[in-house]
Structure formats: structure tokens, C-alpha cells
Amino acid sequence: MQMASLDMPDWMSAVLHSVYDGLQARLERLGVSFEPKVSGDGKKEMRLLDYACGSGVITRELASSMTSVVGIDLSSANVDRYNADMAAVHTAGAAPRAYVGDLVSGDVDPSLQGPEFFNFDLIVVGLAFHHFYDAEHAAKALTDRLRPGGELVAIEFRRHHGSDQAHHLPHGHGHGHNHHHRQPAQGHADEDGHGTSSPSVYVRMEDVEPTIKTHDLTGDTVVSIFTGAGLKDCAWAEYDDTVKMHFGGGEQLVTPFVVRGRKPSSD
Numbered sequence: 001m002q003m004a005s006l007d008m009p010d011w012m013s014a015v016l017h018s019v020y021d022g023l024q025a026r027l028e029r030l031g032v033s034f035e036p037k038v039s040g041d042g043k044k045e046m047r048l049l050d051y052a053c054g055s056g057v058i059t060r061e062l063a064s065s066m067t068s069v070v071g072i073d074l075s076s077a078n079v080d081r082y083n084a085d086m087a088a089v090h091t092a093g094a095a096p097r098a099y100v101g102d103l104v105s106g107d108v109d110p111s112l113q114g115p116e117f118f119n120f121d122l123i124v125v126g127l128a129f130h131h132f133y134d135a136e137h138a139a140k141a142l143t144d145r146l147r148p149g150g151e152l153v154a155i156e157f158r159r160h161h162g163s164d165q166a167h168h169l170p171h172g173h174g175h176g177h178n179h180h181h182r183q184p185a186q187g188h189a190d191e192d193g194h195g196t197s198s199p200s201v202y203v204r205m206e207d208v209e210p211t212i213k214t215h216d217l218t219g220d221t222v223v224s225i226f227t228g229a230g231l232k233d234c235a236w237a238e239y240d241d242t243v244k245m246h247f248g249g250g251e252q253l254v255t256p257f258v259v260r261g262r263k264p265s266s267d
């Protein structure tokens, strides 16, 4: 992953590395296809929407398999940063470009209603579903932006609610662990859900925390949201390794997970 141009603290780049390195292979193991589709005029196309793109870490990771990439984010500072950095990032077609906007919170600005903002082959939402006021509406709004057969992907964190962590949470509700739902692709974690193969990464989250709307997303809840949006073949997998966050002065282990769902072809 190319992170050198990002002036983020070391801890944050370490987290992004652990979440996004090898993302394409991780998505392929979950059944997401990166095979370009052949359009009516014989051109091969693979169009990505990096939704809530931030400074573009996901775009950097996936761009080489795409013919075009669009980023959208609420934050104009992030969008400026994304566009300034993308000169060095190559797709098989046009350079990635980001736009300020919000597709998921109500009326959408007319500037985001042109054909270049629809019919994506793949939409990836990295670490942002928990920021959306209405995750169900967001999943539907993003599904509308997929081509039939296109895929929606969310990357999220599942919080662990161990006794040494939950009392630090602003919303200390526990859902327990979901080991019985685990799927073969997610590898092996120990009985506490703490990964066994690499050290955890430390993160401070106090600046980000006030913007978090949903604190208890899990693979199952996101699958249920995706299913409600009309997506099929929904599946999720957790990462092998945990990440250690700081919420409101307390530490908390979280496990990243990835969810995919396909828009039916017959829509």
C-alpha cells in the first residue's frame, strides 16, 4: 500500500495497513469478482466508487484493477487531499477523482446525479457505515448506484465487550462475540476473539468518536442491512487480527470485518 504521501500519525497508518493491505485478495476470497465486464461497445470496464473515501487509501489499494475510480466524501478537506494525491495513482483508464457530497443522508445534490455516478461495478465503504445516520437508507441509496450484478462492500470494526473495555464506552451495550457465525475465510482467532498471529495496533479515537452513529455493527447486522437493501449472496468474514482503539480514554479491542452483497442482475 502506498502511504508515504499521507501525513497521518504512525498509529493511523499502521491501522490502515492492517485493515487494507491485501484488500483485493480478501474481497476475492469472499467472492467479489474483479473481472472487468465487457460493455456494449466491446470495452472492458471495472468502475469503483470509493464512498466516504477519506484521503483515498482504498482507491490506492484497488485502483490498478479498475478502469475508473470515483471517490465521494462529505469532507472537502479529504476530497482536496484525495485529488492532490491521485496524480501518482494509476487505473487502466482515467485518473481517480473525488467529489464532495453525500449520497446517503437524504436529498442528493443534482451535481451527483449524472451517469458517471451510477452503474458502478463495485462500491466500497471503508470504516464509514458507523458514521451514517441511517445505515439502512445508506445501503439502499448505494445499491441504487450499482449496476445490476454489481457489488457493495463494507469494511467495519466489531467491538469486543470484555470486562476490561466496556466501561470505557460511551454506549456500553454488549452483543457478545459471534464465533458461531464465523465463516471459513476468516481464519482463526482465540477464544477471546483476540487474534493469535500478530500484535495489536494502538489508535486514539477521541476526535472521531462524536461522529460515530452506530457503535455495535457486526457482520450479521451489516448482512441484515444489506439484505434489507435487496442485495443477494451476502457474506462476511472477520480478519484474523485485532486492532486496539482508544475510545474516550479507554482502550478497546476491535476486529475488522468485511461484508459483501450483490445487486440482483434482473432488477
Ligand SMILES: C[S@@+](CC[C@H](N)C(=O)[O-])C[C@H]1O[C@@H](n2cnc3c(N)ncnc32)[C@H](O)[C@@H]1O
Residues within 6 Å of the ligand: 016, 051, 052, 053, 054, 055, 056, 057, 058, 072, 073, 074, 075, 078, 101, 102, 103, 104, 105, 125, 126, 127, 128, 131, 132
Ligand atoms: C474513518 S473515515 C474513513 C475514510 C476512508 N474510507 C478510509 O477507510 O480510510 C470516515 C469517512 O467518512 C466520511 N463520511 C462520514 N459520513 C459521510 C457521509 N454521509 N457521506 C460521505 N462521507 C461521509 C468522513 O468524512 C470520513 O472521511
